[in-house]
Amino acid sequence: MEVSLSFENAVANAMVLKTMDRYWQQIFLTLGMVIAVFGMRLLFPILIVAMATNQSLQSVAYMAFEHPEQYSEYLQQSHTTISAFGGTFLFLVFLNFMLDDAKERHWIAIIEKRLKKLGKLDSVQAMIALILLIILYRSLPLGDSERVSMLIAGISGIILYISVSSIDSLLSDDGDSEEKGLGPAKRAGVIGFIYLEILDASFSFDGVIGAFAVTRDLVIIMLGLSIGAMFVRSLTVFLVEKGTLDEYVYLEHGAHWAIGILAGIMLASISVNIPEVLTGLSGVMVILVSLISSESYKLAHKNQPCGIMDSCRSLMGMTAKALPHDPE
Numbered sequence: 001m002e003v004s005l006s007f008e009n010a011v012a013n014a015m016v017l018k019t020m021d022r023y024w025q026q027i028f029l030t031l032g033m034v035i036a037v038f039g040m041r042l043l044f045p046i047l048i049v050a051m052a053t054n055q056s057l058q059s060v061a062y063m064a065f066e067h068p069e070q071y072s073e074y075l076q077q078s079h080t081t082i083s084a085f086g087g088t089f090l091f092l093v094f095l096n097f098m099l100d101d102a103k104e105r106h107w108i109a110i111i112e113k114r115l116k117k118l119g120k121l122d123s124v125q126a127m128i129a130l131i132l133l134i135i136l137y138r139s140l141p142l143g144d145s146e147r148v149s150m151l152i153a154g155i156s157g158i159i160l161y162i163s164v165s166s167i168d169s170l171l172s173d174d175g176d177s178e179e180k181g182l183g184p185a186k187r188a189g190v191i192g193f194i195y196l197e198i199l200d201a202s203f204s205f206d207g208v209i210g211a212f213a214v215t216r217d218l219v220i221i222m223l224g225l226s227i228g229a230m231f232v233r234s235l236t237v238f239l240v241e242k243g244t245l246d247e248y249v250y251l252e253h254g255a256h257w258a259i260g261i262l263a264g265i266m267l268a269s270i271s272v273n274i275p276e277v278l279t280g281l282s283g284v285m286v287i288l289v290s291l292i293s294s295e296s297y298k299l300a301h302k303n304q305p306c307g308i309m310d311s312c313r314s315l316m317g318m319t320a321k322a323l324p325h326d327p328e
Contacts, residue, residue, distance in 0.1 A: 002211070002228025008258035008283040009203040010232045012093070014239035015252055016196050024189035025240070028196055029233055036232075040201040041225040045208050048082060049074045064218050071218075075208075080142070080270050084150040086202040087266030088129055088157030093199065094260035095125040097252075107253035107293060129158050132267075140271045150270060164195050200232070203262070249297055254290020258283035 017025055050060045053074055064071040097103070098112060099119035106112040118124050133154040137147055204225070211221040238244070245251055261282050265274055 002224055003231050006203070006228050006232045006235070007287050008255050008262065009200065010235035011239065011245075011251060011255035011287065012199060012203075012259060013196055013232065013236040014245055015255065016192055016199070017236055018240045018245060020189055020192050024193055025237075027189075027193060029237065032193065032197060032200075033229065033233060035197055036200050036204070036229040037222070037226045040197070040204050041208055041229065042222060044201065045075055048078050052078045052081070068218050080146050081149050081153040083266040083270050084133075084136075084153035085157045087263045088133065088154040089161050089198065089202045090259050090263035090266065091132070092125055092129055092158065092161040093202075094256050094263055095128060097256040098260075099124060105249060105253075107250045107290065108257070112253075126158055126162060129154075133158075136267065136270070142271065160198065164191065164198065167191055200229075204229075247298075248291055248294035250290045250294040251287070254287050254293075257290070258286040261286060 013028075017028060020028070046057060046060045046064060049055070049063075049071065050057050053060070055063075060071070060074075063074075098115040101116055101119035103112075103116055106116075121127075133151060136154075137151050140147070140150070142150065208221075208225065211224060215221060262279065265279050265282070268274060
């Protein structure tokens with residue numbers, strides 16, 4: 001389950017990691033691994049339960065190992081808060097890519113071209129996310145306390161995303177030089193690392209909660225989640241070192257569509273029980289389809305040195321006009 005949930009996470013991580021220098025890549029693989037396993041998949045859920053139940057961290061940690069059934073129940077009760085926070089953050093990651101008005105290549109063009117036009121509006125991502133939260137607040141069949149918790153958690157996800165993006169702009173030497181399609185927090189090493197860890201945490205929320213549906217043994221859960229975290233990092237390094245994102249042109253698009261689907265599933269799961277199998281397979285299927293589309297693109301353009309037929313024809317036409325005309 002953890003591996004199936006990790007495919008889009010690995011691709012999303014690779015899109016960030018390829019823009020970082022070797023030093024910060026090593027930090028991600030070493031310190032980042034420790035944070036991912038013990039921080040995001042063990043300590044963070046304990047912190048969530050402690051905040052929700054007003055208990056100390058020590059008491060909740062003891063409960064997690066000695067009374068996992070009770071700990072699982074408390075964690076399930078925090079599902080609304082966790083899903084709203086993680087789902088909103090991932091939704092903004094999805095919107096940032098789709099609404100990028102500098103994006104030139106489109107996979108699902110009929111949708112992506114229309115979304116790109118919206119990207120010309122200022123702060124449109126945050127506006128869409130806030131509108132979505134208001135709709136969920138007004139429409140979901142929740143109690144008053146759950147509605148408030150969902151709204152606060154969702155707004156917190158928006159604030160966190162904007163904060164990371166703003167710090168990235170502040171630390172950047174040239175605020176106008178943002179690389180196309182890369183989104184926030186990917187140029188400065190420390191901010192890129194923080195962004196990666198937040199992204200990883202957002203992906204791991206569902207796996208942590210879903211793991212208790214498989215077993216109540218926290219040791220087995222930690223082992224499984226650790227293997228998943230190692231898989232994510234191994235696959236991320238493979239994608240970066242092999243240049244897969246550059247070779248398969250629609251893989252980045254597929255990853256963001258998978259992120260958008262996962263965000264939608266997390267937000268929908270606030271009121272609807274969605275099987276973990278569906279959550280995992282949906283992302284995997286989108287990634288596979290994007291790989292197939294990328295391979296088709298490669299075959300269609302393998303004999304075109306310019307890569308895109310229109311660009312080649314345009315270049316050839318400009319060259320012909322520039323050459324002197326010789327009637328003979």
